Amino acid sequence: MRRTVVTGIGVVAPGGVNRKAFWSMLTDGRTATRRISLFDPTPFRSQVAAECDFDPVEAGLSAKDIRRCDRYVQFALAAAAEAVAESGLEFDEELLDRTGVVLGSAVGGTTALENEYVVLSDTGRDWLVDPAYASPFLYQALVPSSLAADVAVRYGAHGPVQVVSTGCTSGIDAIGYAHQLVQDGEADVVITGAAESPLSPVTAASFDAIKATTPDNDHPERASRPFDRDRTGFVLGEGGAVLILEELEHARRRGAPIYCEVTGYAARSNGFHMTGLRPDGIEMSVAIDHAMRQARLDPQDVSYICAHGSGTRQNDRHETAAFKRSLGEHAYRVPISSIKSMIGHSLGAIGALEMAACALAISGNTVPPTANWANRDPECDLDYTPNTARELPVDVALSVGSGFGGFQSAMIFQRLEAVT
Amino acid sequence: MTAVITGIGVVAPSGRSAAEHWDTVCAGESRVGPITLFDASRYGTRTAGQVEGDVKGDVDGRLLVQTDRWTWMGFDAAAQALADAALDLSTVDPYDLAVVQAASSGGNQFGQSELQKLWSKPERRVGAYQSIAWFYAATTGQLSIRHQAKGPSNVLVSESAGGLDSLQHAARLVSRGTPIVLTGGLEAPLCPYALACQLASGRLSPADEYRPFDAAASGYVPGEGGAVLVVEDLEHALARGAPVIYAEIAGWGSTHDGTHAGQPSSRQYGRAMRLALDRSATRPEEVDVVIPDALGVPEYDRAESEAIRDVFGSVPVTTHKPLTGRMYQGGAALDAVTAVLALRHNTVPVSTGVTQPAPGCELDFVPATTSSTVDKLLIGARGFDGYNSSVVLRRAA
Numbered sequence: 078m079r080r081t082v083v084t085g086i087g088v089v090a091p092g093g094v095n096r097k098a099f100w101s102m103l104t105d106g107r108t109a110t111r112r113i114s115l116f117d118p119t120p121f122r123s124q125v126a127a128e129c130d131f132d133p134v135e136a137g138l139s140a141k142d143i144r145r146c147d148r149y150v151q152f153a154l155a156a157a158a159e160a161v162a163e164s165g166l167e168f169d170e171e172l173l174d175r176t177g178v179v180l181g182s183a184v185g186g187t188t189a190l191e192n193e194y195v196v197l198s199d200t201g202r203d204w205l206v207d208p209a210y211a212s213p214f215l216y217q218a219l220v221p222s223s224l225a226a227d228v229a230v231r232y233g234a235h236g237p238v239q240v241v242s243t244g245c246t247s248g249i250d251a252i253g254y255a256h257q258l259v260q261d262g263e264a265d266v267v268i269t270g271a272a273e274s275p276l277s278p279v280t281a282a283s284f285d286a287i288k289a290t291t292p293d294n295d296h297p298e299r300a301s302r303p304f305d306r307d308r309t310g311f312v313l314g315e316g317g318a319v320l321i322l323e324e325l326e327h328a329r330r331r332g333a334p335i336y337c338e339v340t341g342y343a344a345r346s347n348g349f350h351m352t353g354l355r356p357d358g359i360e361m362s363v364a365i366d367h368a369m370r371q372a373r374l375d376p377q378d379v380s381y382i383c384a385h386g387s388g389t390r391q392n393d394r395h396e397t398a399a400f401k402r403s404l405g406e407h408a409y410r411v412p413i414s415s416i417k418s419m420i421g422h423s424l425g426a427i428g429a430l431e432m433a434a435c436a437l438a439i440s441g442n443t444v445p446p447t448a449n450w451a452n453r454d455p456e457c458d459l460d461y462t463p464n465t466a467r468e469l470p471v472d473v474a475l476s477v478g479s480g481f482g483g484f485q486s487a488m489i490f491q492r493l494e495a496v497t
Numbered sequence: 498m499t500a501v502i503t504g505i506g507v508v509a510p511s512g513r514s515a516a517e518h519w520d521t522v523c524a525g526e527s528r529v530g531p532i533t534l535f536d537a538s539r540y541g542t543r544t545a546g547q548v549e550g551d552v553k554g555d556v557d558g559r560l561l562v563q564t565d566r567w568t569w570m571g572f573d574a575a576a577q578a579l580a581d582a583a584l585d586l587s588t589v590d591p592y593d594l595a596v597v598q599a600a601s602s603g604g605n606q607f608g609q610s611e612l613q614k615l616w617s618k619p620e621r622r623v624g625a626y627q628s629i630a631w632f633y634a635a636t637t638g639q640l641s642i643r644h645q646a647k648g649p650s651n652v653l654v655s656e657s658a659g660g661l662d663s664l665q666h667a668a669r670l671v672s673r674g675t676p677i678v679l680t681g682g683l684e685a686p687l688c689p690y691a692l693a694c695q696l697a698s699g700r701l702s703p704a705d706e707y708r709p710f711d712a713a714a715s716g717y718v719p720g721e722g723g724a725v726l727v728v729e730d731l732e733h734a735l736a737r738g739a740p741v742i743y744a745e746i747a748g749w750g751s752t753h754d755g756t757h758a759g760q761p762s763s764r765q766y767g768r769a770m771r772l773a774l775d776r777s778a779t780r781p782e783e784v785d786v787v788i789p790d791a792l793g794v795p796e797y798d799r800a801e802s803e804a805i806r807d808v809f810g811s812v813p814v815t816t817h818k819p820l821t822g823r824m825y826q827g828g829a830a831l832d833a834v835t836a837v838l839a840l841r842h843n844t845v846p847v848s849t850g851v852t853q854p855a856p857g858c859e860l861d862f863v864p865a866t867t868s869s870t871v872d873k874l875l876i877g878a879r880g881f882d883g884y885n886s887s888v889v890l891r892r893a894a
Contacts (some may be wrong), residue, residue, distance in 0.1 A: 120621035129558040168551040173755065174768070185654070190694075194612045197693055201616030204609075205539060208693040213696035216881065220601045221633070222656045225885050229753045235765050237661060237751040238884055240654035242600065242633035250651060257669060263751075282615055283628040344649040348591055351563075360647055362590065440767055481629055482638025484650065 081259040082481040082493060083336040084328050085166070085321035086433050087159030089152040089272075091127035091314055093160055096137070100437045103445035107232035108419045110312045111297045113276065121261030121281040123290035127314035128276060131155070135173020142227075145214050147189040148274035150227050152317030152426070153180055157228050157268055160422040164321040165333060166266060167230060167377040177236035178229040179255040179467045180319075181218030181247030181271030183480070185221025185240075188277040190375075193218060228268055229321075236264040244480030245385075246344065247271050248318070248490050253342040255322045265327045270433075272317030273426035281312065287352060289389060301422075301447045303415035304385035304393050306437040306452035311387040314421025318429040320436070325493075335472075336436040338496055341368030341489035352481055354391045358399030361477060361485040365403040368487040373497070375475060383431045383476040384461075386415020387422050392479060394456045399477070401459075412469070414462040418448040428478045428486070435474035435490045443468050455464045501893050502743040503734050504582025504727030505834045506574035508683065510546035510720055510821040514577060518831070519838045522817045522846040523866045524685045527717055529707065529822050531894055534687045541696055544705040545687055546720030548823030563626040564639060565604025567685035571636040572643065572856050574725035575679055579644070582727040583740050584677065586644055595641045595675050596614045597666050598725075599659025599682030601824035605691035606723040607631055612690070641676075641677060648675045653682075657790065658751070658880030660723070660829025662889045664751040667728035676733040676798035681830035683723030689762075697756075698881065700794055707819045708850045709791035710858040717793040717818070723827020731893065743837035744890040747873075748777025759767075761797045762768030766885040769803035770875060774808070774888040777809035777884035781809045784889070786845050786863070786870045788832045790879045791816040793823070793850075799857040801877065815863040829878035829886070836874045836890050 086096050092109030093099035102109065109127045118124035133143045136155035146154065149482040193215050197206035203321035207319035221399065222240050229238045237258055241251040248271035264350070284290040291310040293300040301312040328335055345367075369376075385396050400408040416434050417427065438444055443466050450463035472495035479485045505515045510528035512518035521528060529546045537543045552566060554573045561569070575667055579586065586594065608631035611623040630636060636654045641650050649670055653659045660682050667678035686695060695701055702716035709717070734742055750772025754762040774781060787799050787809065805814065817835060839845055848862040873891040880886070 082767075086568075110519045120619075174709050174752075182654075183634070190608075191612060194690060195616055197690065198613065198616065201613045201618075201852070204613065205536060205689050206693050208540060208696045211693055211697045213697060215694045219691065219694035220654070220656050220881060222601070222659075222880055222884065223882065225655075226753070226757075226881075229755055229883060230757050233755040235752050235755050235768070238655070238753040239751075239754070241652070242636070242652045242654050244632065246635045254651070254666075257673075261669065261672075278621060279612060279615055279623065279627070282621055282623040283611075286623055286625045287628060288629075344651070346638075346647050347594065348641050348644065348645045348647045351638050363647075472803075480634070481632070482634040483641055484634070484638070 079260050081322050081339040082254045082325050082328050083320050084434050085160040085164030086436055087156035087319045088282050089129055089131055089156050089434055090316040090430055091129050094131055102256040103416055104443055106446045106448050106464055108298050108448050110421055111469050112298050112420055115276045116278055122285040122292050124294040125300045125312055126276050128314050144195040147186045149272040150224050153228055153272040153362055156317045156319035160319040160321050171309055173233050174235045175265040176234040176299040177258050177267040178225045178234050178238045179251050179267055179269045180225045181241045181251030182224055182424045183244045183247050184222050188216030188274055189218035191277050191279045209407035212346055227295055236447040243484045244482045245424050246480040247425030247485040249478045249486040250344055252432055256339045256342055259322055265324045267322045269322055269413045270319035271426045271429035273423045274315045275424050276315050294478045301388050301418045303388040303418050303447055304457045305450050306454040308388045310389050312421040314423035316423045317426050318433040324485035335493050337439045338488040338493050340372035340491040343367035344486040345404050347483040349483055354395040356394055362402040364487040366486050372489045376404040379411050379473050379475050380471040381438055381474045382411055382413040383435050384415045385411050385477050385479045386417050397457045408459055412444045412462045413459055414445055414447045416445055431476045432478055435476050438471045438474050439492050442471050499673045499731035500746045500817050501669040501731045501734055502726050502837050503729045506577030506725045507834055508548055508570040508574045509722035509831055510548055515834055516763045516863050522835055525847040525849050525880045527820050535689055540692055541703055542701045544718045548722045548894055561628060565607035565630050567575055567604050568639050569635045570722055572684045572886050575640050575724040578725040578727045591645045591647035594646040594677045595670055595799040596637045596646045596679045597648040597663050598637045599653045599663040601656050601684055603633050604630045604635050605685055606688040609688050655884045656880030657825045657829050658878045658884035659826035659887040661878045661886040662886055663886050664746055664833060668746040671730045676730040678728045679725055681725040682826035682881040683767040684722050684825040684827040686719050687721050693876045709793040710854055711851045712855045713839055714793050714795050714801040714855060720822025720824040722824050724830040744840050745826050745893045746816045747891045748889040750775040750887050753886045758882035761800035762799040763803035767807045769885040775890040779889055783874050784873050786813045786815055786874050788836055789814055789875045789877045791817055791818045802858040811861050813863050814860045815845055815848035817849055832876050836876055839871045840892050847863045
């Protein structure tokens, strides 16, 4: 079986618009959640979010890129540039035919679609919207296939290209799809990850309507409290992360820096409810078990769990149950954390940001903390690495995601030297 | 592991069942007409392929208010495909069933209604179901709940190419041990805002005509609907005595132009076809018929013609998209249904849309519906922008 390794990482995240800033922010336990500035949040129940201080010009995007590409595509272009540069890949025609692009996004061009809708409908007055006022790039907003296409065009990639959109597991599932392309020999290199810029009124209103996001507007910096007894819902975020996945021998031949190997990936669905989760966490646990079997790991081999940890009442209980079911006693010993406590929940992007965190945790032998953790919830009684990062050997990082639509995904990154 | 197609379901302008669709394509009857779903008189496109009649089917009232027309059509097509495959899901381990649907634009009409609610009133509110009805994963999520599919489901957004990419991924999942995958895709692009978005692509025909490869080609007209296919591990299908094994997904390939819209690469599209042929160990001359993407935009028609000529030399080509309008991923999924029916009936349906081929597009278009042995077909699809996908289907051994 062909093996897949990670040879480059690029990040655009709240509080840190590159890989280094992202990692120092996470390991410092700082939070980037704040009162929303990208639009006026006053009418909404939840008024806090984790926003990226992203300057597309500084990120090297051209004036044309900035006009054509919605904010989430700009995140992907910037993150891809950082990841490709770090990987040291030099693309020639032969390699470009073997280079794919697989990116995830849950809501794609929603922000652009809404902004344009407001104009074309004359602020919601007209059902028969006026196409004469449309941006020439409105079709790209409707169909987010443009996300991966824009990145493919940037590098001239001719391999398999795809956008994966499985709600909030899009990031893990995109990397999983890329991993399978490498395993099956359909590509040698895949530029993969996810991006999302969902911060707009329609997103805020959608989550308000089901009370999924926090109403804790008085303490924006402490509003995201995964696994805490007093958690009040998730905090929206935005951002993107791109990983370079590469076939192991290809990476070795060119002497590439190798962060880790992708040794397990599984996706399952709960077949239960579009937004609701049963407290037993069985389907997530089945995904974890399957990923661990692929990696030929026992529970005690897991050094770190990068949790979904959205900070909703039901999620944190659900995945705590899943960890116990899959890892048994080891679930009580392994350090777990939710980086959403610091960078919010960027829907489709967060899975890729979490996989970037896992790769950095392995290379840095450091587990990032769960910020804002103060009070133990009897239903969430594991070690969530409260507030302070820990330096310890991280050979195996497990990450999980859970998404609207019932999607449950698990992925394992492993230090190459620790793969047996 | 061999991935085979054992069930098909169709909700399209050409019919509300695979049998109706087959009759329509064999007769070469156009089902494109004036848009009646809303008043399209102010739009540059007033013609489309619409699904006839009430598409709500047996969806109960509680679920109806949580879902878009796009998902209703998905419910119907999936139910047809499962019935066709004679799959009794009560005997199937839920983890052995996955849903992989291609999507492009989500629940458009639902989304526009909620945007209107949000922006026309000062309270800035949307309904409780906006978060689950509009997004790209809505239909896959709902199908996974309705049919208790707990396997590795996925949602692929590669515009029209997605209809074939979903078949490819279903085959990948079968090879990884998931025996049954509900795949394919549908699209519901006919509401005012979605139409305005499509107009911005510059690919809709200002003449309200869809004549791919013709000298008068000027773009396409949109259509709604698509198809769901049951893809199954051959051993599993044989063991349970599946009534029909329509075809094997023998090979596939996906490539990207690496360039933006307006610069189609015949080399990369041709490479996707060659990858599909190579994977299935098929020589070009063994392919009985090609079902092309048939975009109807002149430079894309020329690039596709060039790719087909480069790969095959001469080969019969047949397209039925002009009969339904372009249904995006739904159209490519429906082409796969047409292909399996051609295998089943040993019949190649007439190609439509071309009166006078454009220079460079002089392909061997099938002039009339003919009975002849069909063992192997290649389907092509392209997605906005730059996506190329190809699948080889063959009679299951």
